Amino acid sequence: MHLSDLWFILIATLWTGYFVLEGFDFGIGILLPVLGRNDVERRVLINTIGPVWDGNETWLVTAGGATFASFPAWYASMFSAFYLPLLVIVAALIVRGLAFEYRGKGDTARWRRRWDAALFLGSLLPAILWGVAFGNILRGIRLDAAHNYVGSFFDLLNPYALLGGLTTLTLFVAHGAVFAALKTTGGIRVRARRLAGRTGVAAIAVTAGFLAWTESSRSGGTAAAASIALAAFAVAALASGVVAVHAGREGIAFADTAVAIAAVTAAMFTALYPDVLPSTINSAYSLTTSNASSTPQTLAVMTVVALIFLPFVLLYQGWTYWVFRKRISTADIPPAESSGRNSRPAGERERSPVRGSPARASAAWPPAERAAGDGGKGAAPGAVRRSRRRNQTT
Amino acid sequence: MLLDLSRWQFGITTVYHFFFVPITIGMGFLVAGFETAWVRTGHDRWLKLTKFYGKLFLVNVAIGVVTGIWQEFQFGMNWSAYSRFVGDIFGAPLAIEALLAFFLEATFIGLWIFGWDRLKPWIHCATIWIVAVGGVLSAYFILAANSWMQHPVGFHYNPVTHRAELSSFLAVLTNPMTLVTFPHVLAASFLTGGGVVAGVAMWHLIRRPAAAGAGASAAGGAAESPAQAESVAAFRSAAKVGGITVLIAAVAAGITGDTLAKIMTTYQPMKMAAAEALYHTSQPASFSVFTIGTLNGSQEVFSIRIPRLLSFLAAANFNAKVDGIDNLQALYSRIYGPGSYTPIIPVTYWSFRLMIAVGMLAALIALVGLWAVRRGHQPRSRLLLWAVLLLPVLPLIANSFGWIFTEMGRQPWIVFGQMKTAAGVSAGSAGAVLASLIVLTVLYAVLGVIMVRLMVKEARAGLPDEPPAHEGEDKPLAFAY
Numbered sequence: 001m002h003l004s005d006l007w008f009i010l011i012a013t014l015w016t017g018y019f020v021l022e023g024f025d026f027g028i029g030i031l032l033p034v035l036g037r038n039d040v041e042r043r044v045l046i047n048t049i050g051p052v053w054d055g056n057e058t059w060l061v062t063a064g065g066a067t068f069a070s071f072p073a074w075y076a077s078m079f080s081a082f083y084l085p086l087l088v089i090v091a092a093l094i095v096r097g098l099a100f101e102y103r104g105k106g107d108t109a110r111w112r113r114r115w116d117a118a119l120f121l122g123s124l125l126p127a128i129l130w131g132v133a134f135g136n137i138l139r140g141i142r143l144d145a146a147h148n149y150v151g152s153f154f155d156l157l158n159p160y161a162l163l164g165g166l167t168t169l170t171l172f173v174a175h176g177a178v179f180a181a182l183k184t185t186g187g188i189r190v191r192a193r194r195l196a197g198r199t200g201v202a203a204i205a206v207t208a209g210f211l212a213w214t215e216s217s218r219s220g221g222t223a224a225a226a227s228i229a230l231a232a233f234a235v236a237a238l239a240s241g242v243v244a245v246h247a248g249r250e251g252i253a254f255a256d257t258a259v260a261i262a263a264v265t266a267a268m269f270t271a272l273y274p275d276v277l278p279s280t281i282n283s284a285y286s287l288t289t290s291n292a293s294s295t296p297q298t299l300a301v302m303t304v305v306a307l308i309f310l311p312f313v314l315l316y317q318g319w320t321y322w323v324f325r326k327r328i329s330t331a332d333i334p335p336a337e338s339s340g341r342n343s344r345p346a347g348e349r350e351r352s353p354v355r356g357s358p359a360r361a362s363a364a365w366p367p368a369e370r371a372a373g374d375g376g377k378g379a380a381p382g383a384v385r386r387s388r389r390r391n392q393t394t
Numbered sequence: 395m396l397l398d399l400s401r402w403q404f405g406i407t408t409v410y411h412f413f414f415v416p417i418t419i420g421m422g423f424l425v426a427g428f429e430t431a432w433v434r435t436g437h438d439r440w441l442k443l444t445k446f447y448g449k450l451f452l453v454n455v456a457i458g459v460v461t462g463i464w465q466e467f468q469f470g471m472n473w474s475a476y477s478r479f480v481g482d483i484f485g486a487p488l489a490i491e492a493l494l495a496f497f498l499e500a501t502f503i504g505l506w507i508f509g510w511d512r513l514k515p516w517i518h519c520a521t522i523w524i525v526a527v528g529g530v531l532s533a534y535f536i537l538a539a540n541s542w543m544q545h546p547v548g549f550h551y552n553p554v555t556h557r558a559e560l561s562s563f564l565a566v567l568t569n570p571m572t573l574v575t576f577p578h579v580l581a582a583s584f585l586t587g588g589g590v591v592a593g594v595a596m597w598h599l600i601r602r603p604a605a606a607g608a609g610a611s612a613a614g615g616a617a618e619s620p621a622q623a624e625s626v627a628a629f630r631s632a633a634k635v636g637g638i639t640v641l642i643a644a645v646a647a648g649i650t651g652d653t654l655a656k657i658m659t660t661y662q663p664m665k666m667a668a669a670e671a672l673y674h675t676s677q678p679a680s681f682s683v684f685t686i687g688t689l690n691g692s693q694e695v696f697s698i699r700i701p702r703l704l705s706f707l708a709a710a711n712f713n714a715k716v717d718g719i720d721n722l723q724a725l726y727s728r729i730y731g732p733g734s735y736t737p738i739i740p741v742t743y744w745s746f747r748l749m750i751a752v753g754m755l756a757a758l759i760a761l762v763g764l765w766a767v768r769r770g771h772q773p774r775s776r777l778l779l780w781a782v783l784l785l786p787v788l789p790l791i792a793n794s795f796g797w798i799f800t801e802m803g804r805q806p807w808i809v810f811g812q813m814k815t816a817a818g819v820s821a822g823s824a825g826a827v828l829a830s831l832i833v834l835t836v837l838y839a840v841l842g843v844i845m846v847r848l849m850v851k852e853a854r855a856g857l858p859d860e861p862p863a864h865e866g867e868d869k870p871l872a873f874a875y
Contacts, residue, residue: 043874050875051504054459058492058500064466065489072481072557079470079477080820086467087830091837094460098841101456104875105848148474148821294482294560301563305490313497320501323512334870 003303004293007070008276010306012269014066016262018059019130019168020175023261024254025049025056027176029096029123030169032116035180035195039109040330041188042116047333048183050100051324055317057093069302073147073292074276081141081149081277082133085156089126096122104336127172128165132156134268135164138214140278143285150281160213167210170203171238171264175257178241182250185329193245196253200242207260208235211267218271227270234263396824397816400472403831405801409794410838411465414458416793419533419580420587420643421451422526424635429519439628442857447591447632448506449852455503457845464834466492472827476808476818480542482559483549483566487539495532499525511872533583534576541571543809544800545661551812558812574657578650582753582796584643586789589756592636593785594853595629596763599772600779625857630767637764640785644757651750652707659708659716662810664726664735665803667719668742670704677715679704685743730811737805741798749795756788 028049036042049056068075079086095118103115139160142151177196181189211231215224241256272278276292279285293299425447432440466488469477477484505513506521513521548565549558560566659666666672671687671694672679681703687694705714719736726735759781766773808815 047871047874051508054504055497055501057463058496061463061466061496062489062492064470065485065492067485068466068470068477068481069485069489072485073478075470075481075485076474076477076820079467080472080474080822083471083820083822083826084829086471087826087833090464090467091833093463094837094841097460098456098844100875101452102844102848105453105851146821147478153826294485297560297563298482298486301560302486302489305493309493313493313501317497317501320505323505324508328871332871333874334872 002290003296003299004070004289005274006303007066007293007299008269008273008289011063011067011070012266014059014063015269016265018056018063019172019265020258020261021056021059022053023127023168023172024175024179024257025053026123026127026172027174028180029119029176030127030173031176031180031192031195032120032123035177035188035192036116037187039112039336040333043104043333044184044188044328044330045180046100046103046119047328048180052317052320053100054097055320057097066302066306070294070299071276071287071289071292072294074287077143077147077149077287077292078137078277081143081151082136082156084153085129085133089129092122092125094122096126124169127169131165131168132161133164134168135161135210137277138164138218138268138272140275140280140286142281143277143279143287144281145285147277147279147285147287160217163206163210163213167203167206167264170199170206171257171261174199174203174238174241175254175261178245178250178253178257181245182254183327185327188330189327193248193250196245197242200238200245200257203260204235204238204242207238207264211235211264214268214271223270223273227267230263230267230270234260234267237263396822396827397819399824399827399831400819401815403472403827403834404468405798406831407461407464407468407834407838408801409797410842411458411461412793412797413790414454414461415529415533416579416583416586416789417454417590418451418458418587419526419529419583420585420639421447421454421590422522422529422587423584424587424591424639425451426519426522426526427635428632429522433515433519439624439631443628443632445858446852446856447594450590450594450849452503452507453845453848453852457841459500461838462496471830472820472822473808473818474820476813479557479813479818480809482557483542483546484539486560486563487535487542487566491532491535491539495528495535498528499532502528508871508873530580533579534572537575537579538567538569538572541569541575542566543807544575544658544804545569545571546809546812558809570657571661574650574654578647578654581643581646581650582789582793584639585647585753585756586786586793588636588639588643589760589789590636590786592633592640592760592763593782595632595636596767596782596785597779597853598629598856599626599633599767600774600782628857630769633767634764637760640757640760640789641764644753644760647753655707656710662804663717664719664722664737665742665800666708667717667722668737668739668803669746669799670716671719671739671743672704672716673719675715675718675721677705678702678713679708679716681707683747733806735806737803742803745795745799745802749792749799752788752795753792756785756792759785759788 028045032042032045036045064075064079067078099115099119099122103112103119106112106115136156136158139158141149142155144150174196177192177199180192181196184192211234215228215231218224218227237256237260241253241260244250244253244256274289275286276289277287279287294302425444428440428444428447431437432444469484469488502521502524506518506525509518509521546558547569548560548562550561551557552559655666655669670679670681671685678701680699680701682694682697682699685694685697687697702712704716706712708714708716719739723735727733763778763782763785766775766778804810806814806816808818
């Protein structure tokens with residue numbers, strides 16, 4: 001096996017890690033307005049991924065850097081071809097990342113609602129666009145002899161690629177719903193479980209359709225048989241996940257959806273091989289593992305580095321998930337940061353909902369707290385304690 | 395058009411990203427130091443300082459992290475010809491940076507933020523140290539990549555593939571340019587992080603009379619509550635730690651900057667000539683502190699000069715000959731063919747001076763501030779209050795001028811002597827780049843305003859209160875978003 005083939009596998013591994021890990025935190029972001037019925041519930045959901053989302057996103061940064069190092073021609077052609085979609089993805093990831101850190105630092109309900117919207121859109125757009133991008137990679141794009149993209153932006157929005165976008169979207173939503181059921185308690189957990197079943201069924205249908213289309217259109221690939229097997233395995237794992245979540249086995253269901261996303265990613269890369277970015281103008285213009293790769297010297301250096309450090313990454317990231325393994329309930333959520341400390345006179349803050357429109361006022365603190373009461377077991381004492389503390393600050 | 399838009403976009407997004415990077419690196423170590431002091435002494439003051447500066451640190455880290463994604467992507471998006479040419483060498487440090495440094499930072503920052511009630515204190519303290527070390531590692535690898543653009547080593551040009559290919563990765567990592575740029579950037583980062591810590595602490599110490607209420611201010615703090623006294627003591631410690639960090643870092647930045655100037659004169663003599671707008675080779679060469687001249691810098695009307703200083707900066711010898719722009723232009727035309735090899739002189743001339751001047755001003759303010767807030771003293775100067783507000787800002791300006799100088803001074807090359815910037819740009823449409831330039835500039839501006847407001851709000855709030863004690867099973871998380 002050539003080193004370039006090993007690096008094709010490693011790049012596929014990095015994307016797999018990215019989709020499996022950030023897949024569920026995109027799902028949480030997308031489900032935020034559906035599953036989180038009030039501010040405390042939304043905070044529960046956000047805090048299930050709070051400690052880990054940044055580490056999850058680093059898989060993308062590493063995949064990008066590793067592609068630059070091991071397949072510079074692939075990196076250059078792919079990133080310049082997908083210029084506008086990548087701009088949208090990056091802008092989405094920027095506002096989404098800030099939403100985690102900044103959401104709790106404002107004083108008004110409007111502030112938090114805006115960051116909730118940023119979190120939702122910042123999760124939704126990349127969840128769709130990564131699938132669109134991979135659909136186009138598999139389908140091939142209009143690369144000329146110099147490997148420059150000569151198609152237009154709208155060429156990228158073809159039906160096959162859009163189905164790819166719907167595939168990643170439904171997969172990530174189902175994966176996120178299962179994760180929410182696994183990491184929460186009470187009402188959110190019940191609703192997440194129900195939602196996981198429904199979105200899981202949708203994911204099965206869409207994924208099966210997309211993979212069938214993929215296998216039929218790339219049947220000439222070197223490893224078509226392996227890819228078909230992986231595709232079938234992915235759909236089976238999804239079906240198992242739906243059954244498991246229905247039976248209340250959330251841990252198994254999460255393992256199933258994780259394996260399914262890994263298998264879908266593996267099926268896509270296997271179907272792609274030995275191409276890395278096919279040209280629809282002339283197959284001679286296609287980028288492949290051999291004509292896009294770095295020199296053996298560079299690949300050798302990178303191989304040593306990756307084989308030493310990637311296991312460490314897996315180890316300490318795994319430890320992080322162990323440290324934060326506990327389920328989170330509405331009772332676990334401390335009062336909003338801004339109400340715990342007197343950065344402004346308390347009275348000024350209390351007035352703010354009244355100044356707003358009636359609709360805005362209803363989304364603010366006191367009604368949210370009332371709703372938290374039916375948030376499930378353990379929620380009520382927390383709500384009581386919070387209101388007591390608020391009275392003290394007033 | 396395409397080239398200009400891509401360059402403006404790279405410049406704007408990179409300068410913006412680099413506001414947050416040095417704060418992250420410098421403050422990371424200072425916050426880690428505060429937490430270590432708490433773990434070792436158990437003294438409440440250090441815990442409060444850790445939490446207070448930790449909040450400021452995180453507001454800054456968040457925006458640094460997210461704007462970093464674009465930094466990596468835009469090489470392929472906007473500079474794909476460059477990426478194809480250099481990927482065999484330039485990609486490796488970027489990938490290693492992500493694998494070694496970014497994973498460490500991103501994972502352990504999550505443990506630090508949320509781990510207060512899940513980890514033993516010393517393990518929790520270790521996580522912030524790991525974040526800080528991750529920042530230093532990332533600086534090393536990205537500077538190895540940048541230094542290779544300034545002074546390419548450890549490669550050969552392959553005429554068949556039309557690209558630069560790796561000969562020795564060790565040579566790339568031990569590039570003399572990297573070895574001096576790295577400590578220079580670290581020094582600047584500590585100057586920046588120390589500036590934030592000291593500036594905020596000194597501001598709290600100086601404004602205290604007003605905050606303590608009208609009656610107490612007249613009595614000079616005689617009627618202080620124990621909590622206020624504790625807060626003053628804590629901020630005095632922070633001012634001392636931050637201020638001394640600034641002073642040491644400023645000296646280190648000066649020494650490493652001087653070394654860097656000599657290395658630069660060896661490998662990029664045009665950049666040194668452009669830093670002084672020195673058109674004619676001189677022996678010895680003087681350094682002008684200030685010049686009024688024509689816009690292209692070719693004729694001067696008035697200047698203040700320090701004799702022989704440029705000779706010393708360039709070659710550690712007050713009598714050394716320094717090559718002028720005209721001579722180097724002629725030399726490069728002979729080697730590389732006809733064309734302009736001269737950067738935009740007013741930009742290089744002023745950015746070089748302002749980098750030094752603004753950095754020195756920050757150190758001066760730190761020195762005065764340290765003296766003013768020493769034990770037993772309560773300064774009331776309004777001027778000083780405004781000056782210490784500049785302490786977190788000035789290093790950012792100096793950093794930006796430093797990068798503008800080093801990148802603009804390399805022009806017209808993107809890789810010195812190997813590839814011109816004009817040849818590195820992507821073949822895409824100018825319209826798309828204009829769109830991204832507008833989107834990113836507006837987005838960055840809005841987020842910058844939000845970020846600064848949050849920093850000010852957190853900084854004004856002062857040290858946190860004692861966390862309320864919770865008993866039993868249902869206590870909430872120590873921290874939640």
